[in-house]
Amino acid sequence: MRMLVRLVLGLFVLKVVVASPRFSRQVDLDTYDSANYDVDLDNLNLENQDIYDYEDGLTIDDPQIEIGTLAPPDYNYPVPRASLEEQEQEEEEEEEEMPLKPQLTPQGSGGSGVLMGPDTQKGMPTCLLCTCLGGSVYCDDLKLDSVPPLPKDTTHFYARYNRITKINKSDFAFMNKLKRIDLTANEITSIDDGAFLGLPELEELVIRENHISQLPALPETMSLIDGSHNNIGSKGIHKEAFKDMTSLLYLYLTDNHIDYIPVPLPESLRSLHLQRNNIQMMHEDTFCNLRDFNYIRNALEDIRLDGNPINLSRTPQAYICLPRIPIGDLI
Known part of the structure; x- marks a missing residue:
């Protein structure tokens, strides 16, 4: 009797086991042709794999996923918004700590008291706005409308094609090394008296293509003066303005309203350009010394008087000391 009960229980357990999906899957796997696929079914840990498969809801009909040794995918998890805001705040704090302007030291021009000058009208120090x-x-x-503050050691200053309207006495104050100023093609109408006299090294001044009616007083160190294409008239040049400029080589006053040779x-x-003015006459001693016929003026070899209402043939003695006759009308 006891044996019969054990047999019945054994058959019941066997039936339950056969009916379960796990056993069904195991049986199916056992029916694979191990010769074709070369799979060692005895070493497969199918029970553990099936547990994970069934936890994910897979069935026997679902496609099988091959388990390999590939590296896990590189997931780009989204950064929380709070972290981005904190990062941006840290970057802003770093930018605030970094200086946006060059270090300034007390040695500027025009009384500014700083090396690079205070902020210009464009909101930048001079050597960031300009090129130094x-x-x-x-x-x-x-598009500057005034001369920006300059570094104290500036030797050459170029501010061409801007909108500067006036030169103040303070614009170039204490600029002891400045040798050349070029303000071509601005809108300058006035220059403070003495704006350039305090420059001990100034040699070249170019203020052509402006609206100047008065040529400013200049230091004796000048070698080039170009005031062409302005409104300089008969009273626009100081008396004996160039007499003591013993290093002056080039004087250009073309296209003005000058009515005499200064x-x-x-x-x-060496070179005097006065073309297209209003010069009507010239004295015989303008260039030469009539009391010394041996006097020769070899340096002055380029005189331009063309475009003036003057007849050069009327004063032939005025050119006897020159290496070349001036250019102009002889009739």
């Missing part, structure tokens, strides 16, 4: 190369400062075509001219002068 060594002692040269280039501020061309920046004598006396220094012996060093």
